[in-house]
Amino acid sequence: MISTEVFMDIISLHRQGLSMRAIAKKLGIHRNTVKKHIEGNTLPQYRKKKRQKSILDPYRQVIDDYLAEDDYRATWILDRIRNMGYTGSYETLRDYVRKVKERHSRLAYARFETEPGRQAQVDWGDLQVENPDGSFSTKYMFLMILGYSRAMYIEFVNQCTLETFLDCHIRAFHYLQGVPAEILYDNMKQVVTGRKQGKAVFNTEFLHFARHYNFTPRACPPYSPWVKGKAERPMDYVRQRFWRGYVYTSLEKLNRDAALWLDKTANSRRHGTHGQRIYERWQQELAALTSLPPSDYDTSIKIYRKVYKDCQISYNGNRYLVPYKMVGKKVMLKIKHRRILIYDDNVLLASYEEARGKNELIGNRLFYEQLKRDRQLVKRKYGRRKGKATRGLTTSSLFPQVEYRPLAEYERYAQGGGSWNS
Structure with a gap:
């Protein structure tokens, strides 16, 4: 079975217009293997082989x-x-x-230069900042640099989650006006989840992201940070030339100042290695970068929840109301920037601000009114009928198996017993 890196190479070369025969020859694999993965267009699945335990x-x-x-x-x-x-x-x-x-x-260092559009390198850094109130906090710096021109993008964020990491990539691609053929990383957890027989095992969500933007991720060998020198040396450059002596007031201002510094200083200087002005060499590189896709990747967290009989789903210690007709079904939650979107397939059911506390019940007044209206309608339509045709017919039998609660309880909820996102 091929590695995920070889799979990404197959897809990338195919999109560049190479034939299956040419791809097989270039990668040293059988043409049928190339055909299988182009037609299947799915990431290779690996079975975890149990390693014999060692006292070590x-x-x-x-x-x-x-x-x-x-x-x-x-x-x-x-x-x-x-x-x-x-x-x-x-x-x-x-x-x-x-x-x-x-x-x-077996690892040997050699300075190398890449052709235009071939490679970028990415790195994270952390900084201790003194806030205006005198307290201290940690901020994280994302850096992407193009290997040929040395044009770079930096951004400062509050956290280094996968969602934030991917969002930084998207903004970097837009700033640099394209996507390189491959991006080199160290063994950061957002990219590499482990190693199998010495090869990197990539985060599945990250691989889907890479496929969307048509680049191949590469992982540095362990214990060899010098391989990614194009990113780690600029990290020191940013710390010395931009961050040193900087007076922090807010994250928004920090990123505005960083963007201005990139345009006026970092990406306009003459680089010591290739001897040209970075901006001029970057303009030469633009034609070799892959164009951005029509729409950006959805970086929101996606999870599934079953709707309880009381018309609620739970997430992160809080409960959220959904339409009663979804009881017993699974719904998808998309969470991003503390916003929760609840879907049935591709149909948006509800949108909530994420609760900041615990054990809170968040609802939409529309769902309460709908449940109340439909129950009253059933009572008016069937409440006085008699005979075999309606024997055993109750309000609850006309609804999904919703846990019965007196409407007065929902009234109390509407009057302040919970939060409405209406």
Whole structure:
């Protein structure tokens, strides 16, 4: 089975107009494999293979961290992990240390230049800011830089969630006026969820995002931050030339000032490596970038909830009302910027501001009025009839299995027992 990176290469090359034969030759795989994934157009699914447990498992991360710092000997590491409770043999540790060092030794650094539109690199950074009231908080800096021109985009945010990470990408693509063929990342959790046989396992939602914008994600090998030097050196440049001495007042002003600095300083200077002005080289690169799709990717969080018998769904410790006809069905919630949109397939049922507390009940007055009106209509239509035709016919039998609550209870709710988003 091919890796996700090879799959993304197949899709990307196919969109560039290469034939299946040409793609197979370029990637060194069989033409039938190319055909299968182009026609199927779905991400490859992998079965998790159970790895045999080792007595070394609880200490692997500690060992990896030691070896990332320096070329420590196995005997030195053994002394440390013995104190942590390791009871295995020296030979088991020695063999593992040897494998890690061999993997490191195969990585060789070489400065390289990429052709126009070929590659960008992305990095996160964190900054401690002093707020106007004297308190301190952490802000995060997103940076994307084009490999050929060194044109960069930066943005400061309050959090580094996947949703925010993807939103930053979208704004970077618009600022840079296109999408590169591939983007290089380190092993940040928003991109890489783990490794299998030494290869990166990418976040599924992130892969869908990459396919939407037609770029291939690449992950740096572990313990080799220098591979992504085009992003990490500019990160230092931003810290020294823009952030150092900056007086923080608000996130909005910080991003406005950063955008102005990008245009007037960072992207207009003459770069020390290629010797040209970044803006001029960026204009040369624009033609090689992939055009943006007609619509941007929906980065909202998507989850499913079953509607309870009391016409409610729960999310994050709070309850939200939906139309009573949805009782027993599953609805989809899209959450973004503290806004909750509730859908039945593609039909929008309700829109709410996310509750900030816990154990709150948030409703829409329209749903209450609809339930009240329909129940009263049923009573008027069937309430006085007698005979076999209506025997056993009750108000509840004409509705989904809604948990019965007196209408007076909903009246109390409407008068202040809950919150209406009407």
